[in-house]
Amino acid sequence: MRDLYRRLDIHVSASDADIARAIARCENQAVKTDAEDVLRVESRKREYDQLYGTLTGIGLLRARMGLSHAPYWNGSVANDFSISADDEYARYAELKVKVARAVRVHDTWQQVRRMMLWSGGISLVTGAGVALLVFAPDLF
Amino acid sequence: MASSRFTPFERLLLSSRNEADTAALLLLAWLAMSDGQGTLSDRKRALLDELTGDFRHDHGYQLIVDLASAPDFVALQLAAEVLQRYYRGPRRETFLRQAIHVATHEGALAAGQHHVLRFLADLLSVAPERFEVLFRDVAGYPLAVPEDPSAAHYWRARESADHRHSSRQDHDGARGAHSRERTTGEEGNAQGSREHHRQERRYRQSEHAKEEREETRRRRWRWRREDTGQREQTNDGQHSGEEKRHREGFSHEGFSHEGAHAKGHAAGNEKAQRALAVLGLMENAQKSDIKRAYRRLAQNYHPDRYHAQSQEAMVTASLRFQRIKNAYDYLMRQHA
Numbered sequence: 159m160r161d162l163y164r165r166l167d168i169h170v171s172a173s174d175a176d177i178a179r180a181i182a183r184c185e186n187q188a189v190k191t192d193a194e195d196v197l198r199v200e201s202r203k204r205e206y207d208q209l210y211g212t213l214t215g216i217g218l219l220r221a222r223m224g225l226s227h228a229p230y231w232n233g234s235v236a237n238d239f240s241i242s243a244d245d246e247y248a249r250y251a252e253l254k255v256k257v258a259r260a261v262r263v264h265d266t267w268q269q270v271r272r273m274m275l276w277s278g279g280i281s282l283v284t285g286a287g288v289a290l291l292v293f294a295p296d297l298f
Numbered sequence: 299m300a301s302s303r304f305t306p307f308e309r310l311l312l313s314s315r316n317e318a319d320t321a322a323l324l325l326l327a328w329l330a331m332s333d334g335q336g337t338l339s340d341r342k343r344a345l346l347d348e349l350t351g352d353f354r355h356d357h358g359y360q361l362i363v364d365l366a367s368a369p370d371f372v373a374l375q376l377a378a379e380v381l382q383r384y385y386r387g388p389r390r391e392t393f394l395r396q397a398i399h400v401a402t403h404e405g406a407l408a409a410g411q412h413h414v415l416r417f418l419a420d421l422l423s424v425a426p427e428r429f430e431v432l433f434r435d436v437a438g439y440p441l442a443v444p445e446d447p448s449a450a451h452y453w454r455a456r457e458s459a460d461h462r463h464s465s466r467q468d469h470d471g472a473r474g475a476h477s478r479e480r481t482t483g484e485e486g487n488a489q490g491s492r493e494h495h496r497q498e499r500r501y502r503q504s505e506h507a508k509e510e511r512e513e514t515r516r517r518r519w520r521w522r523r524e525d526t527g528q529r530e531q532t533n534d535g536q537h538s539g540e541e542k543r544h545r546e547g548f549s550h551e552g553f554s555h556e557g558a559h560a561k562g563h564a565a566g567n568e569k570a571q572r573a574l575a576v577l578g579l580m581e582n583a584q585k586s587d588i589k590r591a592y593r594r595l596a597q598n599y600h601p602d603r604y605h606a607q608s609q610e611a612m613v614t615a616s617l618r619f620q621r622i623k624n625a626y627d628y629l630m631r632q633h634a
Contacts, residue, residue, distance in 0.1 A: 159409070160448040195450035205334060206447050212332050212410040215371045216417050222375055223382070228420035230429075234446070235413070249376035250383065253308050260304075 159209065161238035162197060165189045170210065174198075213239045222248075307365055307373035310358040311380065318384035320358070321377035322393055325418065327366035328374060330400050332410035338363055345403055378421055390422040391432060398436040412444035425609050570632055573625035585633045592626040 163170050166180040166189070177197050184190045197203050217239035220226050226240050290297060304312070307324070314320040323346070330342045338346075343363075365373045385393055397418050401411045419429040433441040446452050574583055577591040599622060604615040 159444070159446045162448050192448060192450045195453060196448060199453075202447070202453055208334050209409050209413075209447055212369075213413055215369055215374070216413055218371055219375055219378060219417065220420075223378060223421070225417070225420050228423075229426050230416035230420045234448075235444075248379060249372065250379040253311070253376065256304060256308070257312065 159213065159238075160189075160192075160234045161210070161213075162189065162193045162206075163210070164238055166193055170207065217241055305372065306361055307370070307376060310361055311376070314358070317380050320362075321380035322385075322396075324362050324366060324373065324377040325381060326397060326400050327362050328369055329397055329411060329414045329418070330403075331366050331369075332414045333401075333404070333408035334410060338367065341404070342400075345400060382421055385422060390424060391428075394419060394422065394424060394429065394432055395436050398433050402437040407442070407444075409444055409447060412442075425613070427610060428613055431613075570629065573628045576621055576625035577629070585630075588626065588629050588633070592622065595622050596626075 163172070165186070166177070166184055168176055168180045172180070177193075181190060181193050181197070184193065195202070196206050213235060218241060220228070220231055221241045225231065226236070231240070311317050311320055326346060327338065330346060331338055381393070397415060401407055401415055407415070415433075416429075419426070424432070430441050571581060574581060574588075577583075577588060577595065579587060579591055583591075596619065599615060599619050601612060601616040601619050604611045
């Protein structure tokens with residue numbers, strides 16, 4: 159399956175008028191007739207677009223996972239729907255980084271809380287002592 | 299650096315009791331929904347439920363369905379990475395069997411499903427040869443080449459097949475009025491045309507199947523020739539091509555299933571001869587000869603010997619070994 163939009167040099171979301179114009183100025187006769195027959199018929203275009211979406215997604219997944227040269231990715235599909243690998247890091251590694259960061263934040267928070275509790279407790283005790291000293295000196 | 303918020307699917311994975319199963323469920327749901335309809339029918343949902351009964355997903359089912367129908371490729375990428383990380387060895391094939399079952403559950407494969415299935419096979423690095431065997435095993439027919447809806451002739455062939463199909467129905471008279479209505483009001487009626495596509499796909503599948511079967515046979519024959527080398531070739535010298543193919547089908551369907559119920563003496567005799575040929579023996583071989591030949595071949599061709607080599611070599615070796623073993627078992631039963 160070929161990417162007719164790429165071959166017509168338009169975007170998938172192009173309007174019918176744009177598609178018609180692009181087809182009219184297309185010089186490759188084979189692409190021209192195919193695009194005329196596929197993209198100009200509403201029901202066919204709908205089905206084509208659905209498959210187009212799936213293949214674009216698979217192309218993206220393959221590029222990011224290093225599967226652009228796997229045995230089942232060949233022919234016109236591979237030619238038209240492969241993208242060059244972008245700078246997207248691995249999702250799983252990203253998830254791990256996020257979890258690690260969340261854990262760190264959690265630990266820090268726990269530490270801060272413990273310190274606050276301790277310091278709160280100590281100041282409470284000293285406060286109580288001072289208060290007793292001030293208000294009830296005859297206890298000592 | 300991306301935002302540090304967790305996406306819904308990440309949360310689901312983190313709270314899941316088994317990451318790999320959750321990821322597998324998402325990928326299967328995606329596969330089920332790439333059939334061009336984009337919805338999860340009750341039947342498909344029931345199938346997924348049944349298949350994933352032992353997957354320990356206890357919550358987040360709706361989220362998975364939403365992600366798979368949108369499709370959210372960020373989530374799918376994460377799921378694919380998890381799967382690749384956790385599924386090793388035989389687990390990969392079990393998963394692919396489930397995937398093939400999901401995809402072929404409602405008639406022939408949709409074009410999108412062809413590509414998703416192939417992606418999953420590549421993802422788990424299962425070689426095409428092995429995957430085709432798996433597919434045939436689960437679906438009952440060979441894996442066809444995906445069609446090309448970007449070509450005008452695809453639609454022309456499809457629509458002419460539709461017409462042929464409907465005119466045949468007219469002759470039958472069973473659902474004549476219904477199908478005529480379909481041919482005329484085709485463009486407007488999305489539901490009807492989808493129905494059409496499915497019927498037509500099935501129709502084409504049957505035509506395709508014959509071709510594909512020939513192709514697989516030829517490929518297997520190539521393996522076989524490489525495997526057994528010279529001896530086989532000289533044995534086959536006098537047989538016609540038809541005979542070779544016949545033998546081929548026989549040796550792969552297995553001696554074990556048919557041997558016990560040999561229809562007549564002639565048929566049984568023919569099978570015995572073929573089995574002997576597999577073991578490289580003459581017609582008048584004794585039981586001891588058969589045992590000796592089997593031991594020698596089994597030692598030479600045992601799949602464990604090819605373990606360190608490529609996957610293809612392994613597949614070839616195990617097919618060859620299976621054939622030898624089937625032949626031996628058959629002969630032993632005959633002599634018992």
